[in-house]
Amino acid sequence: xxxxxxxxxxxxxxxxxxxxxxxxxxxxxxxxxxxxxxxxxxxxxxxxxxxxxxxxxxxxxxxxxxxxxxxxxxxxxxxxxxxxxxxxxxxxxxxxxxxxxxxxxxxxxxxxxxxxxxxxxxxxxxxxxxxxxxxxxxxxxxxxxxxxxxxxxxxxxxxxxxxxxxxxxxxxxxxxxxxxxxxxxxxxxxxxxxxxxxxxxxxxxxxxxxxxxxxxxxxxxxxxxxxxxxxxxxxxxxxxxxxxxxxxxxxxxxxxxxxxxxxxxxxxxxxxxxxxxxxxxxxxxxxxxxxxxxxxxxxxxxxxxxxxxxxxxxxxxxxxxxxxxxxxxxxxxxxxxxxxxxxxxxxxxxxxxxxxxxxxxxxxxxxxxxxxxxxxxxxxxxxxxxxxxxxxxxxxxxxxxxxxxxxxxxxxxxxxxxxxxxxxxxxxxxxxxxxxxxxxxxxxxxxxxxxxxxxxxxxxxxxxxxxxxxxxxxxxxxxxxxxxxxxxxxxxxxxxxxxxxxxxxxxxxxxxxxxxxxxxxxxxxxxxxxxxxxxxxxxxxxxxxxxxxxxxxxxxxxxxxxxxxxxxxxxxxxxxxxxxxxxxxxxxxxxxxxxxxxxxxxxxxxxxxxxxxxxxxxxxxxxxxxxxxxxxxxxxxxxxxxxxxxxxxxxxxxxxxxxxxxxxxxxxxxxxxxxxxxxx
Amino acid sequence: xxxxxxxxxxxxxxxxxxxxxxxxxxxxxxxxxxxxxxxxxxxxxxxxxxxxxxxxxxxxxxxxxxxxxxxxxxxxxxxxxxxxxxxxxxxxxxxxxxxxxxxxxxxxxxxxxxxxxxxxxx
Numbered sequence: 185x186x187x188x189x190x191x192x193x194x195x196x197x198x199x200x201x202x203x204x205x206x207x208x209x210x211x212x213x214x215x216x217x218x219x220x221x222x223x224x225x226x227x228x229x230x231x232x233x234x235x236x237x238x239x240x241x242x243x244x245x246x247x248x249x250x251x252x253x254x255x256x257x258x259x260x261x262x263x264x265x266x267x268x269x270x271x272x273x274x275x276x277x278x279x280x281x282x283x284x285x286x287x288x289x290x291x292x293x294x295x296x297x298x299x300x301x302x303x304x305x306x307x308x309x310x311x312x313x314x315x316x317x318x319x320x321x322x323x324x325x326x327x328x329x330x331x332x333x334x335x336x337x338x339x340x341x342x343x344x345x346x347x348x349x350x351x352x353x354x355x356x357x358x359x360x361x362x363x364x365x366x367x368x369x370x371x372x373x374x375x376x377x378x379x380x381x382x383x384x385x386x387x388x389x390x391x392x393x394x395x396x397x398x399x400x401x402x403x404x405x406x407x408x409x410x411x412x413x414x415x416x417x418x419x420x421x422x423x424x425x426x427x428x429x430x431x432x433x434x435x436x437x438x439x440x441x442x443x444x445x446x447x448x449x450x451x452x453x454x455x456x457x458x459x460x461x462x463x464x465x466x467x468x469x470x471x472x473x474x475x476x477x478x479x480x481x482x483x484x485x486x487x488x489x490x491x492x493x494x495x496x497x498x499x500x501x502x503x504x505x506x507x508x509x510x511x512x513x514x515x516x517x518x519x520x521x522x523x524x525x526x527x528x529x530x531x532x533x534x535x536x537x538x539x540x541x542x543x544x545x546x547x548x549x550x551x552x553x554x555x556x557x558x559x560x561x562x563x564x565x566x567x568x569x570x571x572x573x574x575x576x577x578x579x580x581x582x583x584x585x586x587x588x589x590x591x592x593x594x595x596x597x598x599x600x601x602x603x604x605x606x607x608x609x610x611x612x613x614x615x616x617x618x619x620x621x622x623x624x625x626x627x628x629x630x631x632x633x634x635x636x637x638x639x640x641x642x643x644x645x646x647x648x649x650x651x652x653x654x655x656x657x658x659x660x661x662x663x664x665x666x667x668x669x670x671x672x673x674x675x676x677x678x679x680x681x682x683x684x685x686x687x688x689x690x691x692x693x694x695x696x697x698x699x700x701x702x703x704x705x706x707x708x709x710x711x712x713x714x715x716x717x718x719x720x721x722x723x724x725x726x727x728x729x730x731x732x733x734x735x736x737x738x739x740x741x742x743x744x745x746x747x748x749x750x751x752x753x754x755x756x757x758x759x760x761x762x763x764x765x766x767x768x769x770x771x772x773x774x775x776x777x778x779x780x781x782x783x784x785x786x787x788x789x790x791x792x793x794x795x796x797x798x799x800x801x802x803x804x805x806x807x808x809x810x811x812x813x814x815x816x817x818x819x820x821x822x823x824x825x826x827x828x829x830x831x832x833x834x835x836x837x838x839x840x841x842x843x844x845x846x847x848x849x850x851x852x853x854x855x856x857x858x859x860x861x862x863x864x
Numbered sequence: 865x866x867x868x869x870x871x872x873x874x875x876x877x878x879x880x881x882x883x884x885x886x887x888x889x890x891x892x893x894x895x896x897x898x899x900x901x902x903x904x905x906x907x908x909x910x911x912x913x914x915x916x917x918x919x920x921x922x923x924x925x926x927x928x929x930x931x932x933x934x935x936x937x938x939x940x941x942x943x944x945x946x947x948x949x950x951x952x953x954x955x956x957x958x959x960x961x962x963x964x965x966x967x968x969x970x971x972x973x974x975x976x977x978x979x980x981x982x983x984x985x986x
Binding site: 762 | 876878879881882883885886921948949950951968969970971972
């Protein structure tokens with residue numbers, strides 16, 4: 185079943201085609217009467233549905249041609265119109281030979297039902313086909329014109345209404361446009377439109393003022409590409425953004441104002457494209473963010489400064505969040521603990537605290553999160569190499585408004601200091617024990633001789649119960665009489681020469697005799713400067729007593745010796761005198777010689793006695809001295825100095841007194857024979 | 865020529881006697897021997913000897929040096945000390961009396977005579 189549809193409206197054709205195709209009709213369409221006639225010539229159609237108002241050959245004319253044709257008059261003809269809906273239109277149409285007149289719009293079901301019944305009637309031959317009842321051309325024209333004029337009048341009325349409606353719309357549009365223009369010109373943000381090659385075609389007052397210009401014309405002289413707003417205006421980046429995303433939102437850049445000062449802006453823009461997608465313009469908004477930007481830059485500068493300080497610091501600056509995880513650790517951590525900052529950030533602090541410190545650190549964190557500030561806290565922290573570092577932590581809470589969001593830590597490595605302090609304590613303790621265990625009186629004096637310290641041992645020796653009254657008082661004043669002078673001299677010697685020594689007497693507080701041997705030496709400071717002296721006094725009272733006793737005893741012995749010496753010599757003299765006297769009464773020559781021999785021996789003994797007495801060492805005699813004297817005396821006693829010349833060559837030696845006696849005997853005998861004596 | 869008068873001051877009788885014999889054998893005139901300082905002063909006063917041989921350690925309160933010192937205040941008599949103790953050689957008190965010599969006992973005869981010879985005028 186073939187249906188020809190004639191309508192100048194594409195949409196109507198499309199609608200009918202769809203509707204009929206759904207019911208298995210074959211549809212052919214034409215846009216006007218003339219075209220429809222041509223289509224009829226080419227094919228056989230079982231139904232014609234036509235509109236009335238169409239260009240060139242309208243529906244009425246087309247119907248008349250069909251019904252007057254021998255060939256096509258038997259094809260059922262339906263008018264389907266939205267414009268000619270008058271009763272007279274229908275009458276005219278039927279007069280022209282149309283089989284049905286349907287007014288638009290009609291429900292599809294109703295429409296199909298009507299078509300089906302007409303086709304059924306035509307097949308059964310029930311449909312009446314009649315030639316146009318109007319024979320006369322004039323009559324047709326009269327009716328046709330009537331229909332047309334009526335239509336035109338209606339059209340005129342419609343048009344007038346249309347024009348009125350347009351006027352109203354235009355008015356509304358103008359009002360809207362004015363409103364919009366006001367909005368455009370007075371907007372808080374700058375608005376613009378530029379060509380892709382950088383020419384400014386539109387700019388609102390706000391933008392013009394923002395950039396320091398007085399008029400649009402003045403601003404428009406500036407071309408974005410050749411005379412940009414900013415030396416480094418990132419136009420390419422802006423264009424790329426728009427190309428990729430179709431728009432740019434919150435694009436920040438710095439522009440130059442008319443006076444070349446910088447204005448920071450935030451720009452949002454989109455591209456306007458033609459049908460082919462080519463960019464014909466950019467339009468967008470510009471917001472002055474100079475104040476915000478400057479504040480931001482100040483903040484960045486301050487942050488940068490803080491960061492540099494933090495990162496240059498030997499201390500570790502770290503931030504923990506409220507859960508105890510590191511959110512920041514300064515790079516100095518690497519030097520101190522061996523970790524890289526990124527090895528700590530995001531980890532919980534407990535991983536780095538020595539186990540024994542864990543409880544303490546958790547409590548501390550809790551306190552910090554309550555808003556307490558904690559300073560000078562010592563902790564043991566495990567280094568990356570598993571060794572322990574002792575650190576001092578100063579910390580405080582970080583607040584966001586009233587809420588505490590984290591904890592800031594300032595960590596300083598004090599391992600070396602603590603170790604040194606510990607060593608120093610041990611060393612000091614050791615030194616103190618040495619000093620306290622000493623039996624000497626150990627003192628520290630200043631250069632004026634004031635007592636700064638005295639060891640407990642020393643206090644005990646002097647029987648001092650409380651040292652306080654003696655401290656910072658002159659130590660020299662403790663010495664009395666000549667000993668004070670000695671002590672003063674020793675102090676000044678120690679300052680000049682480095683050390684000095686003296687012995688002196690100073691009784692204890694309760695008056696017990698004490699003799700002291702005192703050694704004063706300098707205590708140089710690390711710088712080498714001497715501000716203090718060390719005085720060590722040893723109690724030498726027992727030694728002094730012994731010495732004194734010895735001295736007394738020696739003195740006594742010396743007196744005794746002198747007496748003995750005198751007595752012995754006297755007695756020898758008496759013996760010699762006795763022998764002399766005896767000689768007077770002896771006639772025998774042999775006897776006289778024997779006596780004289782005795783006398784000589786006694787002389788020798790007296791001589792030795794004398795030499796021994798003069799000798800420094802009672803056990804020895806200077807042999808050379810003795811020999812010379814002896815020989816001289818012997819030679820003189822024999823009255824032979826005129827006949828014998830003596831040459832004495834004796835070494836400077838000491839001989840034990842016992843040997844000496846034998847020597848004398850030998851000497852005397854030999855000399856008696858007048859022989860040359862030589863002894864080496 | 866008249867022999868010189870010599871005074872021996874010696875508390876040890878035997879020594880004094882021996883000395884006296886020796887000097888006499890040499891031709892000197894020996895006065896009576898004084899055994900104390902006091903006697904020495906008195907005899908010197910009385911006989912004004914040409915030479916005194918003076919022992920130092922004597923009986924009594926006055927020793928030889930003291931006696932010589934007192935004698936020298938009135939008389940100019942050469943003095944030779946003869947002592948057993950050689951310590952006196954450097955005794956300041958002794959040197960103040962300006963002795964001719966200090967001889968240490970026992971004195972060799974030859975040495976003694978030599979000194980006496982030197983001490984006496986002529």
